[in-house]
Amino acid sequence: MTLSPLPKHTFIPILQHTISYLKKKGVEYADIRLEECISEGVMARDGEIDRLWDNLDTGFGIRVLYKGAWGFAASSLLTETEAREIADEALLQAKAVAEISHKSQATSHKLIHRNHPVRVKYKAPCQIDPFIIPLEERLSPILKATSIRNKKIHTIEGFLDFHKTHKIFLNTEGSFIEQEIFSSGAGIKVIAMNGKDVQIRSFPDSHNGIFRQGGYERIIEMDIVQNVPRIIDEALMLLKADECPAGEKTVILGGSQVALQIHESIGHAVELDRAMGMEISLAGGTFLTPDKLGMRVGSDIVNIYADPAIEGAIGSYLYDDEGTKAKRVEIIKNGRFINFLTSKETAKSFGKKSNGSVRANGWSNIPIIRMSNINLEPQEGRLNDLIADTKDGILLETNKSWSIDTLRLNFQFGMEIGWEIKNGRITRPLKNPLYSGITPEFWKTCNAICGKEEWQMYGLDSCGKGEPVQSISVGHGATPAKFRKVKVGVIKC
Amino acid sequence: MLGRDRIVELLKNLTREARKNGAGQAEALYIGSHSSTARFANSAVMQNVRESDRTVYFRVLLDKQVGMASTNSLHRDDLRRCLNKAIAIAKQTRPLKFFDCLPEPYKYTEIKTHYSETANFTIPDKIKTLKDIFRKLVPASLKQGAKIKVGGAFSTLEAEIGIVNSNGLTAYQPFTSAHISLITSSVFASGFASQFERNAKNIDTEKLLSVAMEKTILKQKARKLKPGQYTVILEPAAVNEILEWLIYIGFGAGAFIDGTSFMRGNMGKRIMDKKITIYDDGNDPSGFPVPFDFEGVKKRGLDIVKNGVANGIAYDTFLAKKCGKKTTGHALIPEDIEGAFPSNVFIKEGNYTVEEMVSLVERGILVTRFHYVNGLLDTRAASMTGMTRDGTFYIEDGKIKYPVEDMRFTESILEAFSRVEAISSERQAFPVPWSDIGANIVPALLIRGFNFSD
Numbered sequence: 001m002t003l004s005p006l007p008k009h010t011f012i013p014i015l016q017h018t019i020s021y022l023k024k025k026g027v028e029y030a031d032i033r034l035e036e037c038i039s040e041g042v043m044a045r046d047g048e049i050d051r052l053w054d055n056l057d058t059g060f061g062i063r064v065l066y067k068g069a070w071g072f073a074a075s076s077l078l079t080e081t082e083a084r085e086i087a088d089e090a091l092l093q094a095k096a097v098a099e100i101s102h103k104s105q106a107t108s109h110k111l112i113h114r115n116h117p118v119r120v121k122y123k124a125p126c127q128i129d130p131f132i133i134p135l136e137e138r139l140s141p142i143l144k145a146t147s148i149r150n151k152k153i154h155t156i157e158g159f160l161d162f163h164k165t166h167k168i169f170l171n172t173e174g175s176f177i178e179q180e181i182f183s184s185g186a187g188i189k190v191i192a193m194n195g196k197d198v199q200i201r202s203f204p205d206s207h208n209g210i211f212r213q214g215g216y217e218r219i220i221e222m223d224i225v226q227n228v229p230r231i232i233d234e235a236l237m238l239l240k241a242d243e244c245p246a247g248e249k250t251v252i253l254g255g256s257q258v259a260l261q262i263h264e265s266i267g268h269a270v271e272l273d274r275a276m277g278m279e280i281s282l283a284g285g286t287f288l289t290p291d292k293l294g295m296r297v298g299s300d301i302v303n304i305y306a307d308p309a310i311e312g313a314i315g316s317y318l319y320d321d322e323g324t325k326a327k328r329v330e331i332i333k334n335g336r337f338i339n340f341l342t343s344k345e346t347a348k349s350f351g352k353k354s355n356g357s358v359r360a361n362g363w364s365n366i367p368i369i370r371m372s373n374i375n376l377e378p379q380e381g382r383l384n385d386l387i388a389d390t391k392d393g394i395l396l397e398t399n400k401s402w403s404i405d406t407l408r409l410n411f412q413f414g415m416e417i418g419w420e421i422k423n424g425r426i427t428r429p430l431k432n433p434l435y436s437g438i439t440p441e442f443w444k445t446c447n448a449i450c451g452k453e454e455w456q457m458y459g460l461d462s463c464g465k466g467e468p469v470q471s472i473s474v475g476h477g478a479t480p481a482k483f484r485k486v487k488v489g490v491i492k493c
Numbered sequence: 494m495l496g497r498d499r500i501v502e503l504l505k506n507l508t509r510e511a512r513k514n515g516a517g518q519a520e521a522l523y524i525g526s527h528s529s530t531a532r533f534a535n536s537a538v539m540q541n542v543r544e545s546d547r548t549v550y551f552r553v554l555l556d557k558q559v560g561m562a563s564t565n566s567l568h569r570d571d572l573r574r575c576l577n578k579a580i581a582i583a584k585q586t587r588p589l590k591f592f593d594c595l596p597e598p599y600k601y602t603e604i605k606t607h608y609s610e611t612a613n614f615t616i617p618d619k620i621k622t623l624k625d626i627f628r629k630l631v632p633a634s635l636k637q638g639a640k641i642k643v644g645g646a647f648s649t650l651e652a653e654i655g656i657v658n659s660n661g662l663t664a665y666q667p668f669t670s671a672h673i674s675l676i677t678s679s680v681f682a683s684g685f686a687s688q689f690e691r692n693a694k695n696i697d698t699e700k701l702l703s704v705a706m707e708k709t710i711l712k713q714k715a716r717k718l719k720p721g722q723y724t725v726i727l728e729p730a731a732v733n734e735i736l737e738w739l740i741y742i743g744f745g746a747g748a749f750i751d752g753t754s755f756m757r758g759n760m761g762k763r764i765m766d767k768k769i770t771i772y773d774d775g776n777d778p779s780g781f782p783v784p785f786d787f788e789g790v791k792k793r794g795l796d797i798v799k800n801g802v803a804n805g806i807a808y809d810t811f812l813a814k815k816c817g818k819k820t821t822g823h824a825l826i827p828e829d830i831e832g833a834f835p836s837n838v839f840i841k842e843g844n845y846t847v848e849e850m851v852s853l854v855e856r857g858i859l860v861t862r863f864h865y866v867n868g869l870l871d872t873r874a875a876s877m878t879g880m881t882r883d884g885t886f887y888i889e890d891g892k893i894k895y896p897v898e899d900m901r902f903t904e905s906i907l908e909a910f911s912r913v914e915a916i917s918s919e920r921q922a923f924p925v926p927w928s929d930i931g932a933n934i935v936p937a938l939l940i941r942g943f944n945f946s947d
Contacts, residue, residue, distance in 0.1 A: 057564075092617070093617075097620060406880070
């Protein structure tokens with residue numbers, strides 16, 4: 001072969017030398033991440049594999065702070081020469097920015113807080129390594145699920161996804177952090193068609209399913225095959241269902257939609273880099289600027305927190321990608337906004353320490369503020385209690401479409417299925433439902449949240465932010481919840 | 494950049510080794526890239542990133558069993574492990590009834606797709622360019638009496654793609670591109686401009702700044718409009734957001750097979766106004782030409798919507814064989830599960846300037862761009878929703894009057910594109926999300942009765 005990169009284990013001492021080299025070059029701070037990710041993805045259609053791929057992705061990224069300016073460079077080529085070149089490139093970038101910025105070296109020393117150095121080796125729990133299960137056995141749930149025949153069903157698609165990520169982080173503070181994390185996800189999509197209409201039902205969630213940390217046990221827990229007949233029936237039911245009527249309604253959102261509602265309207269809104277205008281070019285800003293701390297953004301029963309330390313949640317880690325230890329952060333307390341998600345740099349500008357909310361999508365991207373697992377505190381009761389306590393409303397389940405404005409205020413969600421509720425009972429299915437609202441007004445109408453019996457950890461695998469866009473996995477613990485006076489409507493054109 | 498000879502030699506060796514190890518047919522695809530992006534916000538450079546990566550993708554066939562694997566480690570052991578993994582996957586998968594052959598060799602058109610000016614455009618060069626933009630904002634702010642800030646991103650890419658298969662197909666092409674976007678904002682309004690080029694020397698920051706500033710310096714507070722149906726002029730950036738979703742939900746073979754595409758059941762039927770023609774052409778020098786797709790199939794033209802009539806769908810070899818069709822040369826990288834998409838899409842130009850289009854509007858709205866468009870509401874009707882951003886203005890009696898607050902549209906794009914009254918002669922290039930090497934080429938549209946839902 002034409003290139004001679006080094007194996008990962010022999011490359012680590014070179015990275016340690018690179019940290020020393022950067023110190024000698026006068027950087028104020030530097031960190032390096034070496035990441036290796038083994039992944040497998042499968043897409044099946046009607047009992048046949050459409051795409052199955054195996055991927056090994058390895059590389060390292062170096063971030064440098066020099067005279068108050070950042071530089072970042074990354075490469076997949078693990079050689080001594082490349083490590084030096086990438087370090088020089090990151091430094092060159094930082095110097096070029098420092099030259100045109102107005103920060104003096106004296107003030108730039110105060111740009112970030114220092115962490116105490118740590119040496120840590122962490123392995124997230126994984127009961128069954130998915131990569132050692134024979135392929136046929138590994139694929140069998142989605143091959144079986146997508147093979148279920150029903151003349152009226154056009155297609156059944158299935159998705160499987162496994163990752164094993166090994167990450168080594170070292171920095172000029174003297175930290176050396178090694179983390180190994182497995183993640184697994186799966187989902188099924190049933191597409192029903194008649195001459196005029198197409199309807200989709202998904203399990204356990206739309207957009208390729210649910211993603212969790214852990215191994216093959218996560219796929220077994222989902223019990224996909226057992227659930228396919230139910231979602232086939234619902235997809236067929238939707239073809240005959242009435243359109244969801246428009247109007248102001250009491251709405252019960254299923255747990256997975258509460259998860260997405262948290263994600264779009266609260267999770268992104270409390271990222272401090274957005275609040276500081278740093279993401280304006282692509283993702284936008286937020287209505288929650290620092291002067292809004294303490295503002296009421298929900299009813300008294302709405303309590304939302306970030307927790308990167310939940311075992312098995314897809315957004316979990318022990319240390320973030322700046323070497324800050326993961327910790328629980330209260331975001332909304334009794335309906336009031338009390339904390340942002342922060343990085344070392346953004347927190348420092350408000351005189352605080354980072355709350356450990358920084359991640360990068362793989363070795364090739366610069367770390368930025370990301371949600372970990374943003375969760376709604378459970379209250380009490382079951383979904384059936386919420387339904388029984390509703391005179392006239394709609395239960396909305398499984399997201400179909402999502403859209404929100406640049407300030408995370410004006411949102412609209414389309415759903416796979418609605419269930420009409422009359423006098424405490426579900427009366428009929430409704431198709432093509434959507435609902436819309438303005439974030440604080442919407443959360444202020446929340447008058448019931450189910451208890452811990454209904455609380456479930458959901459996981460999205462493709463939350464986009466940054467430029468170049470970084471797609472990352474984010475977890476949300478949620479239960480079904482009820483909202484009053486919500487604008488509900490069919491798709492009006 | 495490794496260059497043609499080293500890449501082709503590497504891929505030929507690997508495909509030979511695959512055959513020796515039991516593969517009936519073998520394909521190796523190499524993608525190498527150097528990219529760098531300078532991000533800026535609040536009129537200061539905020540983030541610089543540079544990435545250098547190279548990945549080899551293997552696809553092997555054992556009769557009708559297919560295996561795929563990829564690695565970005567060019568270490569000998571990792572490449573062999575990856576190759577053998579693809580063979581092992583093929584051995585363990587069920588044979589596919591329809592797929593038995595990789596593409597045959599082609600003779601490609603010679604196209605210039607690589608410019609040294611872009612390849613050699615460094616981060617310090619970008620920062621100098623940005624410094625110049627920041628400097629020019631100062632007099633504009635003074636003139637306006639309000640501080641104007643700029644944010645955005647400036648990226649360049651140098652990439653090379655090589656493909657070799659055991660049928661004798663050999664393809665290689667280097668590429669470059671440069672993309673800049675600017676958002677200028679004051680307390681009154683914000684404006685946007687962007688430019689996408691193969692050659693970085695064509696980036697005209699002066700013009701971009703002037704376009705964005707023109708929308709920012711309307712010194713009036715934005716007014717709120719009632720929801721309802723308005724005549725709109727969608728500028729190219731707004732049209733491109735919609736086009737991306739039309740491609741994603743409608744023009745690819747995956748959605749067509751699923752039955753979720755609005756094209757299914759409508760081939761040969763009118764689905765838009767006859768003024769609308771949407772085509773893909775990887776050979777058109779007025780776009781971002783690309784000689785072949787990611788499995789080496791030669792690019793040729795595809796009429797997708799011709800004079801408003803649904804006409805063509807993009808296929809790769811795999812999905813084409815599944816449907817008994819021929820590939821149209823639209824394969825993406827092998828691990829993209831969503832299948833074939835057109836990556837060189839043009840909306841045919843009209844013969845108006847945007848100013849002339851504005852003069853045709855008695856009462857309406859000019860939209861610079863959209864935010865967070867989603868086209869999954871009802872894909873059979875191409876129903877979409879999204880918010881306006883960075884320059885939304887009320888038009889009265891053929892003139893732009895004042896900025897308006899951002900609004901949400903919810904609209905069937907098939908219906909909206911059936912009410913197109915005028916198309917601009919000037920078109921703009923935009924990057925496409927599923928391929929680093931193609932571009933959409935898009936005009937502005939004047940549409941009657943566009944639905945703003947809230």
